[in-house]
Amino acid sequence: MRYVSTRGQAPEMDFAGVLLAGLASDGGLYMPASWPRFSADELKFLRGLPYPELAAKVIAPFAAGSVSEAELLAMCKLAYADFASKAIVPLVQLETNLYALELFHGPTLAFKDMALQLVGHLFEHVLAKRGEKVRIVGATSGDTGSAAIEAVANRKNIDITILHPYGKTSEVQRRQMTTVQADNVLNIAVDGNFDDCQDLVKAMFADAPFRTEMNLSAVNSINFARIAAQIPYYVYAALNLGAPEREVAVSVPTGNFGNILAAWAAKQMGLPIVKFIVASNRNDILSRFLAENDMSVHEVEPSLSPSMDIGVSSNFERLLFEFLGRDALLTAKTMADFRSTGKMTVEAPVWRAIAHEFQGYRLSDEATLAEIKRFYTESAYLADPHSVIGLAAGRDCDTGRLPVICAATAHPAKFPDAIEKAVGIRPPLPNHLSDLYDRKETFTRAGADLNQIETLVRNFANRN
Structure with a gap:
């Protein structure tokens, strides 16, 4: 399998190259040359x-030429061995x-574990073959950071730096990152929002000398390996509901568009998903686009x-590339x-084609609380504020x-x-996280300044 950049100026790569590169050198995102x-x-x-076994077979075509199906199967078995549910992804x-497709039974209690537990093994496998070391940098709005750290903590060929917006994650999300006492982990709390963190990560990749010096890599959903590892759970769920003979719809709470893009990728692979619902909170750039x-x-x-x-959904560029007929120059x-004006111009026929498949939905905080109570009362189901937006949309x-x-x-x-x-109860953390509030936190606070962040990353890399 070969991969091309959405902006057309970066070299084609194989799966291993895309895994380690993360972002394409021209600032674009890698996509399979064909589905x-x-x-x-x-x-x-x-x-x-x-x-x-299902996951290994679904991912195998994307990794062809870099990782064998047998190697993938061994890694998938390791990645999901300690999930709290034997079903891995229960469908309720x-x-x-x-139906609620529960993607939160991994070690950090969020869907990011579904991809990153596997991606951690993929990194280790490819780096060992190449005899290389990488420095992962990533931005998180809450869950990616802890899942990425959990996946690569204490791996000898990887350092990881995660940027999170100071004071803008839940306490559990923050502590899951900052209480990991591993020598290869650096947490930076940025004075700003998630978009500031994501911009800093992209700027580090765009700084070619720094990127080369540090041998940077990414675990955010800008890395196509993340998308590939998310496709299997949509295949699994649809098959359990009667696919391929029966058509299905999906509803995904989304900010960065990666999770729902994985569902759309499953459709390109032959799964009969005929409707995609993009569920948003008050930060509704995707819902506004789809509606207007x-x-x-x-x-x-x-x-x-x-x-x-999230104000800018990075993975939307991948969908745009597809709906522009894979015209990389027009995508770029x-x-x-969009970057210079803050407004994206999409021609009406292209917008209509996207809106034909994708539908937006928005829920306020007040309505989110009401829906948590409603599902708990009427269906005896306790959903977190993200999941419940997707459920209400569905x-x-x-x-x-x-x-x-x-x-x-x-x-x-x-x-x-x-x-x-919403419902007057405080859900307890699972046993393996029961002492989370007592654990020591370690993080560095910094401004949203590229020079300051690069200095911190460089000093951490050269700490020995």
Whole structure:
């Protein structure tokens, strides 16, 4: 499998190269040169397989030439061995045609574990083969950071630096990052919002001398390996609901567009997903775009669902590239104009084509609390503030009686204040995190300044 940049000026790479590079050298995002596709019979064969076996078979075409299916299977078995549920991704029916796909049974209680537990093994495998060391830098709005740190802590060929917005994650999210006492982990709390953190990461990659000196890599969803590792759970859920003979819809609470892009990728591979619901909080750039062709940057407002407090959805560039007919020059121009003006111009026919497949949905904080209470009262289901937005969207949007797979992206115990406000109970953390509030925190506070951040990363790299 070969990969091309959405902006067309970076060299093609294989899967191992994309894994280690993260962001393309031209500032674009890597995409498969063509989408692998499963026949109906091949999809039926996957039905009923244990999740690690299904995941290995779904990811194998993307890794072809770099990692064998047998190696992938061994890594998948290791990645998901300690998940709290033997099903790995339980599918729970809440209402007629409404299902919660629980993606939060990994070590950090969020869907990011589904990809990053595997990506950690992939990094170790490829780096050992090459005899190299990388320095991962990433930005997080809450969950990616802890999942990435959990995946690579104490791995000898990897250093990791995670930037999070100071004071803008939940306490559980912050502590899951800052209480990991591993020699290869640096946490930086940035005075700003998630977009500031993400801009700093992209700026480090754009600084070619620094990128080369540090041998930078990424674990954010800008890294296509993350997307590839998220596709299998949509395949798993759809097959359990009758695919490929039966069409389905998906509803995904999203800020950075990576999780729902993985569902769309599953469709390109042959899965009959006919509707994609993009569920947003008050930071609704995606919902506005889908409803009105208004992709304009607004100030990010803190909400009860902080992982979705994002003003610019990085992975949308991948979808735009596809709907522009893979015209890399036009994609690059569109993104450059967006960067300079804060408003994306998408021609009406292209916008209509996207809006035909994708539907937006927005929920306020007040409505989020009401929906947490409603699902708890009517379905005996306790959903965190992110998951409940996806559930409400799946219930409220017209999907023509299709079964709707709603991505339940985080354990309710990660957001105890919101849950307590909604239903009057404070969900306890699982046993392996029961002492989280007593653990020592370690992080460095910094301004949203590239020179300052690069100095911290360089000093950490040269600490020995």
